[in-house]
Amino acid sequence: MRPKEISLNIRPIKQLDAASATHWNTPLRPDAFDLTDEEKIERIEKHVREIMLTLGLDLTDDSLDGTPKRVAKMYVKEVFSGLNPKNRPHARLFDNKYNYEEMLVEKDITFYSHCEHHLVPIYGRAHVAYFSNGKVIGLSKINRIVQYYARRPQVQERLTVQIGKELEMALGTEHVGVVIDANHMCVAMRGVGDTNSKTGTAYFSGKFKDENVKREFLNFINSK
Ligand SMILES: [Zn+2]
Numbered sequence: 001m002r003p004k005e006i007s008l009n010i011r012p013i014k015q016l017d018a019a020s021a022t023h024w025n026t027p028l029r030p031d032a033f034d035l036t037d038e039e040k041i042e043r044i045e046k047h048v049r050e051i052m053l054t055l056g057l058d059l060t061d062d063s064l065d066g067t068p069k070r071v072a073k074m075y076v077k078e079v080f081s082g083l084n085p086k087n088r089p090h091a092r093l094f095d096n097k098y099n100y101e102e103m104l105v106e107k108d109i110t111f112y113s114h115c116e117h118h119l120v121p122i123y124g125r126a127h128v129a130y131f132s133n134g135k136v137i138g139l140s141k142i143n144r145i146v147q148y149y150a151r152r153p154q155v156q157e158r159l160t161v162q163i164g165k166e167l168e169m170a171l172g173t174e175h176v177g178v179v180i181d182a183n184h185m186c187v188a189m190r191g192v193g194d195t196n197s198k199t200g201t202a203y204f205s206g207k208f209k210d211e212n213v214k215r216e217f218l219n220f221i222n223s224k
Contacts, residue, residue, distance in 0.1 A: 024161040026083065026152055033084060037076050044072035079114060082151030089144035091170040093135040103213070105129040105220040106139055109146045115186045116153035124156075124182025124198070127221045130167060131175035131207055137167075145170065156182055156201050164203035175206035177217045 035043070048068040052059060059065050081087050107127040115122050126146045149162040164178045179202045188195045207213050 040076045041072040045069050082148045091141045096132045096136045103129050106142050107221050111150040113150040113154045118186040120185040122182050122184050127179045129177040129217045133173040160201040160203045177208040178203040
């Protein structure tokens with residue numbers, strides 16, 4: 001499946017200043033991690049059971065009886081595991097020995113997330129680029145950072161900014177570009193039922209605000 005061309009008319013997310021830093025943080029309660037994972041699974045299992053019973057499902061059926069527990073484990077340990085800071089990837093940095101001064105691009109990082117308004121999947125691809133400030137990061141770490149923030153209830157705009165900010169922090173550079181194109185199941189399977197539309201978001205900092213640098217990055221993304 002070949003994606004549509006990503007063009008320069010992607011609407012960049014407004015640069016956030018320090019004062020509005022909370023806007024790109026996931027809204028979490030102060031007691032978000034008072035419960036252990038096991039306690040959360042137990043509690044969520046009860047609620048999923050309640051939802052299924054309310055819908056009229058017979059949970060004594062052997063195909064259904066394990067579902068509440070399965071969903072609870074999947075939420076806590078897998079698809080929403082990126083809420084917990086203990087799962088945040090630690091990025092090991094290496095010296096940029098080769099004096100590589102050009103842009104580094106990693107494109108087509110597949111991710112799976114959930115829309116926080118409907119709790120149904122958002123899936124797509126993230127494309128990330130940066131200029132080194134003397135340090136480089138293992139490429140798999142970029143993937144892990146994308147996955148970590150994807151494994152939360154999300155809006156695509158916030159996901160994009162969170163990945164950009166995390167890379168700036170991890171790499172100690174202010175030159176980061178992130179472009180995401182994604183499919184929202186809440187648009188495809190319900191509501192307007194549009195199965196073809198894709199949503200594009202971008203984050204550009206430092207040198208990436210320069211039109212030529214931006215274009216070079218987008219050309220990389222669109223090259224086969
Ligand atoms: Zn939604």
